[in-house]
Amino acid sequence: MTFRSVIASIVQQEDINFLLTNRIPRRLATQFFGWFSQIEQPFVRDLSIGLWRLCSDLDLSDARQQRFRSLHDCFIRQLRDGARPVDADPNLLVSPCDAIVGAAGLVEDGQVLQIKGFPYRVRDLFGDENHAAIFSNGCYVTLRLTATMYHHFHAPHDCLIQSTTYVSGDTWNVNPIALKRVERLFCKNERAVIRTRLSASGHSVTLVPVAAILVASLRLSFLDPSLDLRRAGPRTIRCDAAVQKGEAMGWFQHGSTIIVFAPKGFRLCETVRPGAMIRVGQPLMRLPEAATAASR
Template structure:
């Protein structure tokens, strides 16, 4: 067994993985990674990407660029045109990103609209929305609807797109921690998504149906960019307003923003939508593939 395979095997040990990615100075390490990943030196870039490849299944064959100036440049890479066909059906919401489906299902009918981060680990949607009064006012509308947890691994394409033809009406930025969001941590840290850095994107379909898209940051990736809020990085250093009005229209599949690394996107819909066939925990999905559809 070569050294790379041995290192991967160690990293996959749940106890070791949890300790190495959580029981560390998470915020400081995340800030350091944000700085380090932008170093434009060929030796630094080459060594960093070699380590990255050791622990992941990084595949750059779909990338628009063939060379990268820094590790960060590779993280936020664009794809070649046509690499992600968009499901054209009008009654279908597509996945906003490449991901592994985590917990998914029906939003609870209880007052706090309970959902799950992992089996046996519920969290109230009300807590996820925290001080987002606009979002909490939607709880009554979302109860009985559906949700999907979409986890982006570090090697995946990190940009996210509109799940349908819609308008982004408002962004609520919620500062928080940077726990790892992998399945190992989700089985150990209660209400993890409610603790981490996140943004609540208030979306509205053409027929007026409201949707919530919640990008959640994590260790090494407490930073996200939204095209509707140009020149603003939502990250641990952000000191701007928590409430950001928007009025940005998108076609289905149009790019909305990107993470600086891998993380998670939570999708919430009101009653009237259901998960498409095959959308279960562990399923790999690509941006543009069917995620939810209008129920009969």
Template structure:
């Protein structure tokens, strides 16, 4: 048993070394450039290597050929592949993902894994938004490199503000989450501030990671990354329907979903389980959310 534990520890050490103790920002910029090369041989070899070292499945892709590795990463799916649960009481998953830490926000504290807490203020940087999610619900959704990288509106809502926060690009896999304190608060991220049509706060925090060259958001027509200059707070009035596409990552990463205490988790939400975009995530608690809808 001791030998097994030692072997696993050595594997984790190697994984952490290879994916974090390297020039993370430089490698991420390189990946952003390399992935867009449209030379057929480079494209084909890159996708072949990707298939070799992952469970990449392109059977749902809208097209059968791609211009570049980037084009494959950000692929669209066949129409109807990710239809959202129609129940108006349900908030759905915005993306394909593996479920990480989730639960009730303890006042303003949540955790990236068990025993590794961080604060809403460190994550969001906005005291008013922290109040909207005090004692609310949080869930961490991790996208792997082979997954579908586009993300969608989890409910009918209005997005009125996006804040881009510059930072590092640590790997966001479980090994790094155990070793890097407050990792999500250190990485680049976008805070998408929204309200459901019934008024409840709903916030999505797409978090960048190593090799994630950018986060693309359609509704503000912007690509956010380390080269983003000028305003980092975008006021907007984007009214979206459940399932509408919001944007994409250029590689696997994480989305943290924050909701109010008027919601609780659906029965299918289990740590390490896999979800697809549009599947149930949270349900409005009986008797909650009975206020008048916001006027549009």
């Protein structure tokens, strides 16, 4: 049995995993990791990345560079050109990130699932009942980024970014083990609610990046980089930024979750089902037939 398989067998035990990733000072651990991961001392950098590769399925073959200044630099790596081709079909909404598909389906009675048997209200996630009402009888998909994945996220379609609302919160782990134990977890964690409107059809599509332990740091490329959403002040930032399908929108500092919401008439693509792997630019949802006909 290899060292990696031993570590994996320990971490995969639900009780141990939950204790290791949640029953610790989550905010303090997140702040410490944010500091440690940015140490650029060569020995610390090489040892950290080496241990990470030893204990995980980290694959850097599609990274733009193979040498990194720090562990953090490796986490937020860019990809080489062409590594994530974007489906150009205007009738498709594509995945904004590399991920494992979690819960997905219809918004029913204003509720969605974080995992089977654990519903939560969209209005609690958004912090805005009127905004949530837009997606009544619409569809949603939860996209979970693991620590080893590419951590940038991109525009799912040509769209106008209208606003970003920061919601402060906790940093629970967002893996399936925690999702089965902590009710309304996504509504408790730190998150950003990004409102967009599709350029051609006018449909509203909302992305909700959710922070997690060791993450709790989100960068949005369409906002002033000096802006820290966590500081006191207005929580909703209006913007008028046009982005093209597949264009970079931001990145997580580690790995986390993005929940995508689309209004009534959108349909999940056949390949989008819980447990499936998906990459940036691959089909996620199909636009309503009326919008499909109009685009011809």
